Amino acid sequence: MKFCSHCGAGDLNWRVPEGDNRPRHVCEQCGTVHYQNPKIVAGCILEWQGRVLLCRRAIQPRYGLWTLPAGFMENGEGAVAAAQREALEEANAVGEDLQLYGVYSLPHISQVYLLYRGILKNGKASVGQETLEVGLFEESGIPWDRLAFTIVQDSLAHYFPERRAGAFRLHSVDIHRDGSGRVSIRRFQS
Numbered sequence: 001m002k003f004c005s006h007c008g009a010g011d012l013n014w015r016v017p018e019g020d021n022r023p024r025h026v027c028e029q030c031g032t033v034h035y036q037n038p039k040i041v042a043g044c045i046l047e048w049q050g051r052v053l054l055c056r057r058a059i060q061p062r063y064g065l066w067t068l069p070a071g072f073m074e075n076g077e078g079a080v081a082a083a084q085r086e087a088l089e090e091a092n093a094v095g096e097d098l099q100l101y102g103v104y105s106l107p108h109i110s111q112v113y114l115l116y117r118g119i120l121k122n123g124k125a126s127v128g129q130e131t132l133e134v135g136l137f138e139e140s141g142i143p144w145d146r147l148a149f150t151i152v153q154d155s156l157a158h159y160f161p162e163r164r165a166g167a168f169r170l171h172s173v174d175i176h177r178d179g180s181g182r183v184s185i186r187r188f189q190s
Contacts, residue, residue: 001025006032038110042082043070045115045159046095048123051136052156054143055090058132062148066135068155069093070113083116090128094121101159102171104151108178113151117159117168150175150183 003010009029016023017033025034045068046053054066069090073082080098087093098118105112125134137143139160147153154173162168172188 001034004030004032005034006030036110038105038112040073040079040082041070041111041113042073042079042086043068043113043115044083044087044095044098045101045117045155046087046093046120046125047117047163048120048136051138052142052159053087053091053093053120053125054135054137055128055131056133056135057130057148059130064132065146065148066143067148067152068115070115079114080116083114088128090131091125091134092128093125093134095119096121099168100170101168102155102173104155104171105174106151106176107174108176115151115155115171150177150185154185 001012004012004027007027007030009027011028012025012034013028014023015026017026020033026032027034053069055069056066057063069087070083071086071090073079077085083098084095087095095116095118098116100114101117102115103112104115123136125136127134142156144153154175155171158171174186176184176186
């Protein structure tokens with residue numbers, strides 16, 4: 001940050017404010033502490049007759065790869081509404097009966113994903129403005145080597161066995177990526 005969004009001053013310092021325990025941008029002019037917190041992403045696994053909806057990305061990052069419909073929440077929006085909106089924007093899809101499936105923390109990029117599972121209304125989906133292609137995939141047809149994000153691969157790898165077993169659990173997962181690009185996944189009991 002270069003300027004205070006409260007008073008416009010350019011006198012910001014990176015320091016630990018009184019009563020806090022970590023450094024923040026602090027305006028030395030007006031005293032405003034600028035908190036920077038993780039972004040929340042909401043998305044969904046939508047199923048129709050044993051197949052799940054995937055979207056092929058028409059935007060960066062990971063242009064041309066497959067993903068679940070998901071995106072950043074907007075201010076003033078609930079998590080379920082955000083997941084439904086993203087499905088509508090990316091795949092002209094309506095998600096019904098959404099239930100929380102997983103909470104995925106990605107500290108290395110300061111994001112938290114809220115992933116829901118539900119039904120694709122009427123099995124209908126089509127290309128949205130951020131999507132090159134949409135498809136309904138059985139487990140054997142998932143393009144595993146062309147999935148855009150670790151979270152998509154991890155969630156689908158657990159989703160299909162749980163569906164076969166007839167028992168879904170709530171997933172709480174931390175996904176870390178170190179400086180060399182290695183990914184580590186830590187699962188918490190739910």
